[in-house]
Amino acid sequence: MSCFDVQSFRQQFAFFTQQPSWVYLDNAATMHKPTAVIDAITLFYQQQNSNVHRGAHSLSQQATTRYEQARADVAQYINAKQAAEIIFCSGATAALNQIAFGLMHTVLQPGDRILLTQLEHHANIVPWQLHCQRHGVIIDVVPLTKDNQLDLDAYNQLLKLKPKVVSFCQISNVLGHIQPVKQMIAQAKLVGAITVIDGAQGIVYEQPDMQQLDCDFYVFSGHKLYGPTGIGVLYGKFDRLTELTPIFAGGEMIDQVSFVNTTFNQLPFRLEAGTPNIAGVIGLSAAINWLQKFNIVEMQKHKLLLLKHFYSGLSAIKGIDLLSSPVHNAGIVAFNIIGEHHSDVADLLNQQHIAVRAGQHCAMPLFSYIQQRGAVRCSFAAYNTLDDVNQCLLALEQAVEILTA
Ligand SMILES: Cc1ncc(COP(=O)(O)O)c(C=O)c1O
The missing domain is CATH 3.40.640.10 (Type I PLP-dependent aspartate aminotransferase-like (Major domain))
Structure with missing residues (x-):
């Protein structure tokens, strides 16, 4: 169990108090900056x-x-x-x-x-x-x-x-x-x-x-x-x-x-x-x-907890094709809704203020190799919470319903 205090860590970032409606899961693209920076x-x-x-x-x-x-x-x-x-x-x-x-x-x-x-x-x-x-x-x-x-x-x-x-x-x-x-x-x-x-x-x-x-x-x-x-x-x-x-x-x-x-x-x-x-x-x-004021190992444990929770939630949603493995994973998950375009999924998430990335993520040879047009990518940071993960999972369930109706 991680003893990392995510709420006090999150308070270091003005973004989350100024934009409370957003769930930010696009950390592999860029991270938020603490007030100190x-x-x-x-x-x-x-x-x-x-x-x-x-x-x-x-x-x-x-x-x-x-x-x-x-x-x-x-x-x-x-x-x-x-x-x-x-x-x-x-x-x-x-x-x-x-x-x-x-x-x-x-x-x-x-x-x-x-x-x-x-x-x-x-x-x-x-x-x-x-x-x-x-x-x-x-x-x-x-x-x-x-x-x-x-x-x-x-x-x-x-x-x-x-x-x-x-x-x-x-x-x-x-x-x-x-x-x-x-x-x-x-x-x-x-x-x-x-x-x-x-x-x-x-x-x-x-x-x-x-x-x-x-x-x-x-x-x-x-x-x-x-x-x-x-x-x-x-x-x-x-x-x-x-x-x-x-x-x-x-x-x-x-x-x-x-x-x-x-x-x-x-x-x-x-x-x-x-x-x-x-x-x-x-x-x-x-x-x-x-x-360096924080314990990076504990932060990582917290991210892995989020990853585990997200991964098991995703696996339970019918129609999800997971490209990432949970093994040796640093907290980045690429997936698709089978038969749907990754951009449509990201659009639906965006409508609910859930920021993810969709596309080929500057890695076209990888996508050719795995024979996919692209993917939705959720990437976690230490300031993300279990609530963020749950909101994203709920929005994905709704996206599956809307897109496959
Ligand atoms: C693995 C990897 N290499 C290189 C880059 C390029 O980084 P930057 O755009 O900050 O130069 C990125 C950016 O996403 C990356 O994820």
Whole structure:
């Protein structure tokens, strides 16, 4: 039994008092922000606004200190070896694009292989694809088992092809299935692969430990960790980051420029071109510092309780086709009402102020693989209650009645 106090946690979010009629089950898309985060951003703009790293005045120096403190906060949260291993960017998509672009120009050679999985978000497919054809690099894909979990035997077989890079999501954004990340990283390292973890959904599931995971890269977005949109993190081991060709140039990433030659600044600045999202960085560190006041393990237990309740409720509704398995699931459930379009279901839920997502969830190859046009997705956060789950189940029962009448 979880001893997590959901009601007092929920009070941290102004959204729920200002919009009490909404049941928000679209957390895998983006999460609500606690007052602590909104206040930190407001305070920065109202009292401290200034650019970083280059000002001659004390406001800029204070903003720089705050910005670099945020970098140290993130490094400490994910147990990176040093703050210079934290690169701020706009989100997981930007980070994955930077890694794919950066490695493609340095490490990868024609004929090399990259191993992805059938579960990936487009952000962990297309950045690789954009370069692979031109550079003669081959993409292999790990298939799924019958219950839509990653096929780990096939993963091991594909590792025998000795991929240079293995890149996969910690948690599927569609199905919620959790990958055995630590084991998969260790196996990939045995064949000498560079490991890239898409932690977009994983970052809120558990506090990741970079030194323990021992991956080369780990990426996430702030807005899926109670932080603001437009800010994310590219973590990389220091030596790996030095191998990345910068995708953007200009600003603080420069050392010297002439029309003949340009040299770059040291890490982390080398990979942070232009004026950064300073307020976003401050908001992200506020989210991380706030979150550490709570017991993340208890929060997760609470989410699993919601998942269990939702899953058994769904299973009892006639005509529901469940795509997610409750096993190794982080609290994301994809399903359909048999014979009905996912958008019609989501529309009916929306009419009752139940926010879910419908479609292919930026994972078209997964939907082709499982031969579905799309799905409705309910994703839970620690601020959701059993009442939220019950309201959603009731609305779904009514949707089935309306659509199949
Ligand atoms: C697994 C996964 N990877 C990558 C992304 C991209 O994140 P962002 O849009 O914040 O860059 C998402 C977003 O939903 C995701 O769920």
